[in-house]
Amino acid sequence: MENRTQTSLIALRRILRATELNARTLARATGLTTPQLIVLEIVAAAGRLTPKDIAARAGVGQATATALVDKLEARGLVTRTRGEQDRRVVWVAPTEAGLEMLKAAPDPLQRTFSEQFEALPDWEQAMVVAALEKVGAMLNAGTIDASPLLDVGAVDRK
Amino acid sequence: MENRTQTSLIALRRILRATELNARTLARATGLTTPQLIVLEIVAAAGRLTPKDIAARAGVGQATATALVDKLEARGLVTRTRGEQDRRVVWVAPTEAGLEMLKAAPDPLQRTFSEQFEALPDWEQAMVVAALEKVGAMLNAGTIDASPLLDVGAVDRK
DNA sequence: AAAATATGTTTTGATTAGCGAATGAATTTT
DNA sequence: AAAATTCATTCGCTAATCAAAACATATTTT
Numbered sequence: 001m002e003n004r005t006q007t008s009l010i011a012l013r014r015i016l017r018a019t020e021l022n023a024r025t026l027a028r029a030t031g032l033t034t035p036q037l038i039v040l041e042i043v044a045a046a047g048r049l050t051p052k053d054i055a056a057r058a059g060v061g062q063a064t065a066t067a068l069v070d071k072l073e074a075r076g077l078v079t080r081t082r083g084e085q086d087r088r089v090v091w092v093a094p095t096e097a098g099l100e101m102l103k104a105a106p107d108p109l110q111r112t113f114s115e116q117f118e119a120l121p122d123w124e125q126a127m128v129v130a131a132l133e134k135v136g137a138m139l140n141a142g143t144i145d146a147s148p149l150l151d152v153g154a155v156d157r158k
Numbered sequence: 159m160e161n162r163t164q165t166s167l168i169a170l171r172r173i174l175r176a177t178e179l180n181a182r183t184l185a186r187a188t189g190l191t192t193p194q195l196i197v198l199e200i201v202a203a204a205g206r207l208t209p210k211d212i213a214a215r216a217g218v219g220q221a222t223a224t225a226l227v228d229k230l231e232a233r234g235l236v237t238r239t240r241g242e243q244d245r246r247v248v249w250v251a252p253t254e255a256g257l258e259m260l261k262a263a264p265d266p267l268q269r270t271f272s273e274q275f276e277a278l279p280d281w282e283q284a285m286v287v288a289a290l291e292k293v294g295a296m297l298n299a300g301t302i303d304a305s306p307l308l309d310v311g312a313v314d315r316k
Numbered sequence: 317a318a319a320a321t322a323t324g325t326t327t328t329g330a331t332t333a334g335c336g337a338a339t340g341a342a343t344t345t346t
Numbered sequence: 347a348a349a350a351t352t353c354a355t356t357c358g359c360t361a362a363t364c365a366a367a368a369c370a371t372a373t374t375t376t
Contacts (some may be wrong), residue, residue, distance in 0.1 A: 004275075004284070004287055005271075005272050005276055005284050007287050007291075007315060008271075008275060008283075008286055008290055009268055009271060009272070009294075010288045011287065011291045011294050012173075012271070012290055014294040014297075015170075015173075015290065015293055015294045015297060016174070016177060017217060017299050018297035020217075020292065020300070024268050027361095033361070033362080035361085035362065035363095036361095048347075050237035050324075050325090051324075051325060051326090052325080054322090054326065057180075059175065060362085060363070060364090061327085061364055061365080062324080062325070062361065063326075063327085063328095063364065063365080063366095064362065064363050064364075065181065065325095066325065066326055066327090067326095067361090067362075068362085069325095071361090083324095086323095086371080086372070087260070087325085087370080087371060087372090088323065088324045088325070088370065088372070089323095089324060089325085089371095090325065090326095090369045097340080106199045108167050109366080110337090111166060112296065112297060113163075113166075113167060113170070113293075113296060113297060114167070115165050116296040117162075117166060117296065118163055120292075124208065124292070125162050125166075125250050126162070127285055127288065127289050128180050128289045128293060129165050129166045129167055129169065130285065130289070131288070131289030131290065131291070132166055132169035132170055132173065132289065132293070133165075133169045134278075134286060135169075135173055135271075135280070135286060135290065136169045136172040136173045138271060138274040138275065139172075139173060139176035139177065139180070139270060139271060140172065140176050158271060185332095191332065191333080193332085193334095194332095203340065208353080209352085209353080209354060209355090210352090210353065210354080218317085218333085218334070218335095219334070220317060220353080220354070220355085221334080221335070221336080221337095221354090221356085221357095222333070222334050222335075223354095224354065224355055224356085225332090225333075225334080225355095228355095229332085244342075244343070245341080245342060245343090245350095246342045246343070246351090246352065246353045246354070247342095247352095247354080248342065248354065248355095249355065250355080264318080291360075
């Protein structure tokens, strides 16, 4: 059995686990769960979006998106408005409070990672980027994909 | 804003997402969810374990471990037996069916990853291992602790 | 124009994970 | 023996998700 395969799998699981813990920290600190935060980020990045688009970008079903928007709306972080021309659509947009929340409580995963990543020497940054992309491609090769949406990269609105 | 930081974050999220999708595939194919499979793996690796140990190794509470064992037991994949000397403890052990299930339906994440990883040239394998470990360390640095249990590495018994 | 079809959102009904607190049973301490 | 401790389970609750059904509104056919 390839030793390095095991080692890398363990490292991968450790990353997944750290992510989970991060999510719990986030939940306790801000009252927002990861899916909720992701939706808020997506909405803020776009300015305004329909539930359908939110669902597509977040990679969940429309029903789930609606439920998440409900939570955010209840906390006053986003608003819902009926479309003008087409009244079937609903525009979800961030409120001031929602934008504040994003600034105040950025994804801990992102913050922790960013800080440390930027402290790495140049060659190591390059290595990490290359390796992560490689791993991502490898894993995506398995799941035929179906996640063209991804794009959570939007997270970096400035 | 460091461009590479963004790039690596996106790659990281892509990995997390691929993992989620893998979990869904697993669920549909085997009827087992990821947490359930992890428990089954942990139990099979140890031969037999108490719910308390399962909880520690899987990184969940005792109550959750009990619930997961319930599911596995209902499907006939593990058995429960009261301890001989100490009757407070319950030994959870895999059944033949449980072991079969592990052979037949190994974690898709692991399988996909392993196959491709092993196909990489030597230098690239080394790079990936180094980078994943680095990232894991970086993320764990954030959650200062609270996860002394971690050790999900147990999953890799041979 | 009326009917049929399509589209977008929400509701409803289930399942699963997970936590914390409470309970019950058995063992160890005092 | 009584008290404290240790394990496992049960209970009550929250959250995420999905599929299917229900609604509301547009668009296209007839």
